[in-house]
Amino acid sequence: MELVVLLILIFPLTGFLINGIFGRWTKPLAGVVASAAIVSSFIMALAVASGYNSLPFDHIYYSWISSAGFSVPFGLRIDSLSLTMLLVVTGVSSLVHIYSIGYMHNDEGYSRYFAFLNLFVLSMIILILADNYLLMFVGWEGVGFCSYILIGHWYKNPAPPKAGIKAFVVNRIGDAGFIIGLLFIFTHFGSLNYTAIFNNTSTLSVSLATVITLFLFVGAVGKSAQFPLYVWLPDAMEGPTPVSALIHAATMVTAGVYMVARSHILYSMSPISSEVVASIGALTAFFAATMALTHTDLKRVLAYSTVSQLGYMFIGVGVGAYWAGIFHLMTHAFFKGLLFLAAGSVMHAMDGLLDMRKMGGLIKKMPHTAVVFIIGALAISGIPPLSGFFSKDTILAEALKLNHPIIWFVGVVTAFMTAFYMFRLIFLTFFGKSRVPDEYHPHESPAVMVTPMWILAALSIAGGLVGLETAHGIPMKNFLSSTLGFPPAAVVETNDNLLMIISVLMGIGGIFLAWLMYIAKPSLPAKLANSVKVLYSGCKNLWWVDQIYNFLFVKPLWWVSHNFLWKVVDVKLIDASVDDVGFLSAFTGKTFRLLQNGFINSYVTWASLGVVVMLGWVIYSGGIR
């Protein structure tokens, strides 16, 4: 069993090393090697899953750091939570790898791309399977590093590297918070190991628990692009689309949700921080949805929708229904991954064009992508029987049950907006008259890209069944609660099918509105736009958040350190004072040189002056007596 688990790690590692070191020679096969590595790792995961009743599996392979009192082992742990995540991660990444073989076909950084994609999956797996917070942090930063490299994959043009740095630094801001939380845990519990921590949380006071969980949440906000630190995700679209599909939809961004779920005991102990988590989640969901409404770039819309959906997951986890959050995470991985891959195939067909205003009526040219896109859109809008409906609805239901009415309401409104912008996207790109400029001639993507999309489409449809209400409870809920525990009993009495009807109505309403505005009366959006001028421009310019951050943080820091810290403090104050000491000795040397002017008289004058001064001193200090 230990070996099998280790193999899950070793396969991507070997993939990375082969492509990384022998990249130049294994160029044509790089895609195949990488995908084989991930698929075999997926199979290993399935093998582990097959014997899931022998979970939780916890094994320490070697002691990584053992300084005095601070010993951190390299240990892997599989329980129902990490198993679900493992299956989702390895599954989706194998599909993305296969898809990338086609997508990155003639890219000159071909082997480098696959090497780091493998390294990414490796770090993600470490993050999931780690049995202590520090090893999770290793995966945490490793994932950040790989996203930096993969976003900046086409390093020749200026934007991707900048976006990569932005992603890495914003993640680092989150990680700083995460580290502090981690340090609090260590100083209190004396160890970072999950079992050690979660077994004796009794010693933990609520206030300390709140502090710890809030700091850990800062890390989650950084990594999962929640409200204050989400700015890096839209820019991360500079990277190749499969990267966005894998990293910025399915795996990396969900790390924050996983972390919160993993430390569910701490979060459930401090009501304040779970309230914070839920409200940040709701705020981000709503906020990001507004930004997606008016955006014209295909991938950016999907990016904001990811931020918004992540908000949903945090609502689920925040209100205490951890299993619902993870369930939505899983379904989201399927349909959002699908949407991104579909967007990728559109981009691939239109060789890089992303502006929806120049698309339209593509369904005729790209039937598969269109259909698959629609399935994904339906899933995300929460139309039954697709997976999105189940997971989103459960989250909203749980939110309301656990007496968070405002959050429920925000969630519902966001669901409406989600449906609207998704179908706006579909109607703009695939339906209506074709505004495609003539030099583009879209064509359907090759099979190697379409098949993974279809598999994901199937998963998006079937994925929800796991959350279906069956005789003895919801299978997903029972499976996950072995580690996450059952959510607290409902506080507010609600009748479930009314809730279901409301959320379905929201979905259909959104679709209808989108159909009305973009197919029936194309002039309507323009009219609407200038009727609510300020709001529209707000959405359009993404509420100027980037500009505000630049203005508040980036520019002043750069200005202060350049003009003040470096030029003034370092050069003028400290360096100058050191040079002055040197100058001082030179100066005194110069002045006394003037004394030696060759005149005997001046020598004698100074000499006798000396005598006189000494005599004066003798007198001053009380004469000879």
Place this chain on the structure above:
Amino acid sequence: MSISNFPYLSLLLFFPLIGAILLAFIPKKDTLIIKLFTLVWIVIEFLISIPLYFYFNSGTYNMQFVENYSWIKSLNIHFFLGIDGISLFLVLLTTFLMIPAQWSTWEAIDKKVKEFNIALLLLETGMLGVFLALDGFLFYVFWEFELIPMYLLIGIWGGKFRVYATMKFFLYTFAGSVLMLAALMALYFIHGHFTGIYTFNLVELAKTPLPFKWQFWLFLAFFLAFAIKVPIWPFHTWLPWAHVEAPTAGSVLLAGVLLKMGTYGFLRFNLPMFPDMSRLFVPVIVIVGLIGVYYGAWVAMVQPDMKKLVAYSSVSHLGYSMLGMFALNRIGMEGSILQMINHGISTGALFLIVGVIYERMHTRLIGRYSGLAAIMPAYAVMAGIFVFSSIGLPGMNGFIGEILILVGVFKKNIWYGMLLAPAAIFSATYMLVMFRRVFFHKPKPELVELSKQGKLKDLSLREFSYFIPLVLLVFWIGLYPNAFLSKMHTSVNHLISQVHREAPAENISMLTGGKR
């Protein structure tokens, strides 16, 4: 130990000196033989130092491989060598870093090659002397001795403003060490006065803490001398100058080893001998350290010159090390020592990286470069590894040091820890911004046509080969640091117990108004 009676450390110490003397006999003009001879000599020196690691008994904290011959009888000064958990790795770091340092300058240095190599070997003896000497006087002798070759290295083979830089470096450090000499003498007499034993023996001096009043002045004097060397924040302005003007080998050794003498000095003098003061001064040093960390990072962010950027990053990294040290607990201390070694490796490697393109393009300005990744891919990968190792990416060496220090500082005082944690953000920014500006984006036309003329070739085999050991070390410490940490435990525990000793009661604590 089997080789206990064999004068092992003095062999290690004087072997480079013998090399330097032998080098003098090789005729000036056939430079290849000189370079080859020095390289082989340095490699042998490294091989000599390796058994130190294996025969080191990590069970006991007292000095090992001790050699103690009386040198100046009248003043009771001894030629006293020895190593313990703390100095073991610094010695190994020195002998290890000499190899890439010398090897990287095979093409770079063309004039006065013989003198250059002699200076390098003398420098090695000086550096080893500082880490091996356990007699205060001998420590001071080697402390001054290693300044001279460094002064020559920067002064003769340096850049445009080398004279100014080397003069500043020499006088600044010299002022500090003169202060140290005075303090050493004072220590010698005060210790003699209070305990009747007039000795320079560091182990002996650390046995009985002096009364409070004396501890204060001696601590301050030693603090200043070592603060200049570390360099701690206000005393750092000589470092960017010295690095910018130094040749690659000089920079590597200056950053890799010379700066560690300052921190090592704290571990040998300030902490064991003046325990009360070390505890009292913690807030001061923490504040200065924090300033150093943030100041170094922020100023590095705006540097146009790559070497200055890396120099300021050294100020930041060693600020970390100081904080770890003055957390005065075992984890922080081990983190600090490991951080010294990591800094030696990653910053030394970064200087080698800058040296590589400096050899080709003769400019260190970041503005002049862009898109090197396209022209020199292998070089870009190598630079990437060391950039991320110095940022502290987990899985590499920087991370281990930083985590241990963070835990140590956090255990000492939550607020210090919380102030220190966000520093990693800025250390990432300045490194990545530099990395992007130099390696990404389209290569400038002049770079493209330079590479067409074959001037901008990728890493040659020679260059590649001296980076490989560094890369291996980076990942070895990153993935299995216990090989290093296990050797430190007992010595660090002993040092920590020394720091937490109370000074004898009869000294009314001048500063704290007796509130002990």
Place this chain on the structure above:
Amino acid sequence: MNSPILFYLLAFLLIGSSLMVVLSKDIYRASFWLVGFFLFFAGLLLTLHAPFLALTEIIVYSGAIAVMIIFAVMLTGKYANFELSGYSIAGVLIAAIFIIEIMLIIKDVPEFKNFAFAFASGSNARAVGISLFSGYLFPFEITAILLLVALFGAVVLAKRRKQ
């Protein structure tokens, strides 16, 4: 022998001659005043009951040194000039302060009214001779060498080169 009138007379003469040496426009006149000064100084020594010293003073100073100076004066041309050096004001000021300071200090120096002229009894020359060759033999030899060296020095210096 040491009646006050003689002392004050000698004092006046000494101060006068030294001032004349310092302030005279013509070097010639200055050198003659210098000879006078040495002679009066010899007188002063007499009042101090040191006849041997007085004689040495006459022979060495006024005899040898004064003559040398006169020779030098002749060799270096005898035009008269009386320019003050740039430091004259400072010089006078310093001398004045010097004298005031002496006055302040001198008042606490014990007054030795009756000079215990131990050697007043025997002949001064005998006493000087005994102590010279008993206690101070070595300095005596050294002075001899000194004079020899000075002699050679002066000759070598002043010799006219052949270029």
Place this chain on the structure above:
Amino acid sequence: MIGSTEYIILLLILLAIGTIGVIIRRNFIIILMSLEIMLNAASGLFVVGSGITGNMSGQLFFLFAAAVAAAETAVGLAIAIVIYRKKGSVETDKFESLRR
């Protein structure tokens, strides 16, 4: 009766005058002469000293001082002559080659 203080005051005044001579006059010979005055005054003090203490060394010192004065003047004058020959004048402000 003349006490030791009057002698000391007289000799110190002479010393002051000698100093003024050296400082004020620009002519090198005059400087040498005033130097002689100073030397004389100083050795006179020794004699007075020996008178007070009754110890003969004071007087001996006068002799040695005289010898030294002679030697010194000889060398001084030789220099004066050489300078005169080279510079054509004996003014102190002429020979200031030390300045540079």
